[in-house]
Amino acid sequence: MSENSEKFLNKTDVIVVGGGPAGISCAVTIARAGKKVVLIERGKFCGSKNVFGGAIYAEPVREIFPNFETNAPLERKNTEHRYAILGEEDATTVSYRNNDSNPVSYSVIRAKFDRWMADEAKKEGVIIVTETVVRELILEKERVIGVRTELENYYSDIVVLADGVNSLLAKQAGVRGEIDPHDVAVSVKEVLKLDNAKINERFNIGDKDGCIYEIFGGPMLNMLGLGFIYTNQNSISIGLGITMNELIKHKLRPYALLDKLKEHPAIAPLIKDAELTEYSAHLIPEGGYKKIPTLYASGVMVCGDAAMLVNNLHWEGTNLAMISGKLAGETAVIAVNKNDFSAKTLSKYQQSLEKSFVMKDMKTYKDLMGTMAMKNEQFLGYYPKKINSFFKMFTAVNCIPKRTMFRGFIKSVFKERGIFGLFSDGLSILKLLWSILR
Amino acid sequence: MKNENCMIEAKLYTVKYDADTVSHLVPDEESCKKCISKACQTVCPANVYEWNDTENRLIVNFENCLECGACKIACEKHTLGWQYPKGTKGVTFKQG
Ligand SMILES: Cc1cc2nc3c(=O)[nH]c(=O)nc-3n(C[C@H](O)[C@H](O)[C@H](O)COP(=O)(O)OP(=O)(O)OC[C@H]3O[C@@H](n4cnc5c(N)ncnc54)[C@H](O)[C@@H]3O)c2cc1C
Ligand code: SF4
Ligand code: SF4
Numbered sequence: 001m002s003e004n005s006e007k008f009l010n011k012t013d014v015i016v017v018g019g020g021p022a023g024i025s026c027a028v029t030i031a032r033a034g035k036k037v038v039l040i041e042r043g044k045f046c047g048s049k050n051v052f053g054g055a056i057y058a059e060p061v062r063e064i065f066p067n068f069e070t071n072a073p074l075e076r077k078n079t080e081h082r083y084a085i086l087g088e089e090d091a092t093t094v095s096y097r098n099n100d101s102n103p104v105s106y107s108v109i110r111a112k113f114d115r116w117m118a119d120e121a122k123k124e125g126v127i128i129v130t131e132t133v134v135r136e137l138i139l140e141k142e143r144v145i146g147v148r149t150e151l152e153n154y155y156s157d158i159v160v161l162a163d164g165v166n167s168l169l170a171k172q173a174g175v176r177g178e179i180d181p182h183d184v185a186v187s188v189k190e191v192l193k194l195d196n197a198k199i200n201e202r203f204n205i206g207d208k209d210g211c212i213y214e215i216f217g218g219p220m221l222n223m224l225g226l227g228f229i230y231t232n233q234n235s236i237s238i239g240l241g242i243t244m245n246e247l248i249k250h251k252l253r254p255y256a257l258l259d260k261l262k263e264h265p266a267i268a269p270l271i272k273d274a275e276l277t278e279y280s281a282h283l284i285p286e287g288g289y290k291k292i293p294t295l296y297a298s299g300v301m302v303c304g305d306a307a308m309l310v311n312n313l314h315w316e317g318t319n320l321a322m323i324s325g326k327l328a329g330e331t332a333v334i335a336v337n338k339n340d341f342s343a344k345t346l347s348k349y350q351q352s353l354e355k356s357f358v359m360k361d362m363k364t365y366k367d368l369m370g371t372m373a374m375k376n377e378q379f380l381g382y383y384p385k386k387i388n389s390f391f392k393m394f395t396a397v398n399c400i401p402k403r404t405m406f407r408g409f410i411k412s413v414f415k416e417r418g419i420f421g422l423f424s425d426g427l428s429i430l431k432l433l434w435s436i437l438r
Numbered sequence: 439m440k441n442e443n444c445m446i447e448a449k450l451y452t453v454k455y456d457a458d459t460v461s462h463l464v465p466d467e468e469s470c471k472k473c474i475s476k477a478c479q480t481v482c483p484a485n486v487y488e489w490n491d492t493e494n495r496l497i498v499n500f501e502n503c504l505e506c507g508a509c510k511i512a513c514e515k516h517t518l519g520w521q522y523p524k525g526t527k528g529v530t531f532k533q534g
Contacts, residue, residue, distance in 0.1 A: 042525050049505060051534045110534035131525035150524060166507040174509045179511045185510045188483045191451070191533045241444075244512060255446050255483055278533045279449035279485035281504045282512075329474075 006209040007146070009252035012036040012127070013336045015147055017134045017169060019046030021056075022304025022321035023162030023333070024117045024126075026063045029329030032154035033335050038154060039118075039126050040147065042133040047114025050164075053228045053237060053315050056113065057103035060319035063121060063407035064326060073112040073356070074211030082274045086218030091266035093389070099209075099263030107210045107230045107237070109191075118403040134163070134215045136173050137157035137300070143341070144173060157341050158332050159300050163327055167306035175302055176180060176293035183287030185225070185312075188254045190262075190356035191232070192274035199231050202270050208402060214315070215267075222381035223250070224286075224373050225259050229270065230313060237270055238262065240356035241284045242311075243373070254281070267330035282318070285310045289366035294354065296346040301328040311361050313368060320358050359383060367435040369370055371428055377418070378425050386413065450502050451478045458527040461500040463509070464519030470496040478509035478518060504529055 016027045019041030043049040055078055061068050082095040122128050138146040138153060143278040146155035147169075161169050165184065170176040196207065203211040215227030225242030240258055247254060261267060285291070285308040292309065295302050303309070304321030309319065331349035334340050353359050372379055393409050417425065463486065465478070471494060478496075479487040484504045488497040505528055510520035522528070 042522055042531050044526075047534060048530045049528075049534075051531060092480075102507075111531050112533075133522045133525045167508075178516070181511055184508075184511060186483060186506070188479055244481055244508060247481050248475060248512060251445075251480055253480065253483075255449060259445060276449065276452055278452050278531065280453070280509075280531055280534055281506045282505050283508060 006153055007155045010037045010153060011146075013156060014038075014158045014160060014332050015040065015154050015156040016150050016160045016302075017147060018162035018164055019043070019049055019118055019128065019130070020114060020162060020164060020304060021117065021318045022306070022325035023160070023410060024114070025322040025325035026160050026162055026303060026329040026332070027126040027325075028121040028124055029326050030122065030332055032433060033096070033333040035328075035333060037126055038129060039121070040129045040132050040149065040154070041118075043130060045111075045115050045130055046118035046128070047111040050110040050114055051280040052110055052318065053189075053230050053239065054107070054110070054318070054408050055210075055230060055315070056108050057105050057316070057319045058103060060322050063116065064322055072116050073107065073108065075107040076205075076208055078105045078107060078210040078212050078230075079103065080205055080209070080211040082211065082213045083216070084213055085216045085384045085387050086221075086264055086266060087385050088218075088221070089265055090388045090392060091177070091218075091264070092387050092391050093266070105212075107212075107232050109232060116200070130329060137169055142298060144297070153252070157339075158335060158346070160307050160325075160328050160332065161300065162304050162321070162328075163300045163306050165285050165305040165308075170293060170302050170306050172304075173297055173300050175295070175297055175300075177305075179285075181248060183285065183291050183308075185241035185284040185286045186254050186257050186281070187239055187241035187284055188279070188281045189237060190258065190273055190276055191278045191280075192236045192238060193234060193277045194236055194271070194278055195275040196234050199236065205231070205232055215261070216265075216266045216383040220380070221256045221384060222377050224369070224376055224380060225257070226312070226315075229267075235277065236274055238271060240266075241286075241319070244284060252308070254335060255279075284312065286312055286369060288312070288369050289359075289362040290370075292359075292362065293349045296343060297344075298343045299341045301331065301346055301349050303328045309358060310361065311365060311416075313365060316361075320361075323356060323358050324353055327356065327358075364436050367432055370410070371432045375425065375428050378421075379428075382417070383425075443455065443485065448477065453504070454512060454530045454532060455501060455526050456530070458523050461498055461527075462521045462523045463498050463500045463503060465496050465513075466515065466517035466519070467495065469515035469517040471509040473514045475514045477512040477514050481508040481512040 213229035227240040303324035309320040
């Protein structure tokens with residue numbers, strides 16, 4: 001078949017590359033507006049290549065699938081959120097419980113959840129092509145007009161890139177450069193089988209309730225890294241993400257850190273005798289606001305992880321992916337209606353993203369990762385350890401008068417950090433707070 | 439190191455793969471010889487890369503790849519040829 005007749009036959013209004021939350025949300029938005037859209041996914045099914053903590057957030061999911069709570073494969077509704085600051089052997093945990101019948105998030109298994117979303121999108125008219133890798137974009141006069149896969153070419157008026165953190169295509173489109181090891185975290189995860197009753201007991205939760213752990217320190221003391229635990233119906237997801245740069249600098253293997261985390265005295269009892277059912281790994285964009293690429297060019301838009309839209313501190317990514325996908329979808333519909341696929345028309349996507357919580361949140365935390373990376377030894381090493389030694393001192397019962405212990409503790413902080421050090425730490429915190437709140 | 443190898447093998451044993459016959463990961467042999475950090479080896483969550491001293495060559499156990507992309511970004515010389523495996527090949531997460 002000649003390229004020209006192929007262009008005619010194999011053409012849709014929009015091609016979406018990637019069947020994760022961003023791509024599916026985008027494609028279903030376009031199909032609902034009555035436009036022809038094909039979604040190309042490289043995995044055996046949508047979700048088969050995807051890994052996260054994790055929890056999906058009810059409100060953003062509802063924006064795309066209003067009734068998802070009645071038929072999506074959900075594991076548990078999260079009612080308890082724990083923040084654990086691990087020292088080398090000890091731990092301080094803050095926990096917040098809310099048994100609200102309207103939960104903020106649910107734990108899910110991506111291989112099931114993404115697949116479910118894709119099936120729903122299919123019912124609404126999205127053509128889903130799986131087991132197909134998009135190798136490159138087809139350009140004509142600097143405009144993206146289609147994609148080349150291993151087998152055939154697909155053509156469209158707009159291509160949306162929702163191909164995840166590695167987005168080789170965004171690079172080809174010229175909107176994104178190479179990723180720097182500072183701007184991405186390597187994460188490893190294990191799903192551990194444990195029966196329902198044991199999970200309820202160990203996490204002190206009800207049958208359908210879930211508990212989230214956000215973990216600081218431990219094997220990641222002094223390093224830019226975060227650990228997590230999520231409870232599923234009959235399994236526990238445990239993992240961590242650590243800036244790639246730290247791994248290279250300290251010559252650490254990611255899975256060795258996870259094994260250490262699993263052995264920590266505050267974590268080990270939670271997962272005792274749980275059997276490993278699946279190991280996985282994935283990258284997390286970590287560059288924050290400053291590393292967001294241009295989100296559009298002639299005939300193309302970028303959303304989700306491909307656009308580096310992740311809020312690391314809160315383990316938020318699927319929500320930003322879904323909303324950015326939806327907004328890109330809405331812009332695509334406008335462009336198709338106008339029959340105008342210029343960068344100018346597609347810039348509406350960027351504008352609507354700026355107005356939404358997505359960019360606002362990214363902006364709020366724009367200095368967070370930088371400050372943490374710069375002051376890692378203090379904020380991710382010294383202070384987490386010190387918080388634990390405070391509680392060690394505070395809970396101690398011995399024959400030393402309390403006041404002597406308190407004074408000793410305060411003295412030790414001054415001695416270890418020095419007046420100048422404390423001043424500089426305080427200033428960094430104030431600056432960071434100012435950048436978040438202003 | 440031996441112990442670490444055992445640990446990761448047990449983990450990878452739980453992963454479902456459909457391995458291709460050709461590697462989707464192609465290091466540049468000359469760069470690897472000059473490379474000091476061997477950063478690909480450090481960051482890889484699946485222990486895909488092994489430096490072989492006697493052969494003076496990087497061995498690539500591409501069948502174990504989890505397709506995360508870390509090695510490509512970490513590569514000291516920016517010369518690691520990296521592609522996704524064919525659509526029908528590679529890893530399939532049952533949970534993820
Ligand atoms: C360890 C970890 C924990 C996380 N925890 C959470 C959490 O608890 N809550 C949360 O909201 N977020 C979490 N995130 C972030 C979240 O997973 C991502 O932000 C989200 O998945 C991004 O969605 P996406 O659709 O942009 O990309 P992805 O989900 O990565 O989807 C991209 C899709 O594109 C496909 N693809 C890629 N290239 C091609 C190609 N060339 N051709 C065809 N198909 C292609 C892939 O197979 C994949 O299906 C976590 C991430 C990690 C790694
Ligand atoms: S980091 Fe790059 S150059 Fe160095 S050994 Fe690995 S692939 Fe070769
Ligand atoms: S893509 Fe990830 S799993 Fe595969 S070889 Fe590179 S670092 Fe290892």
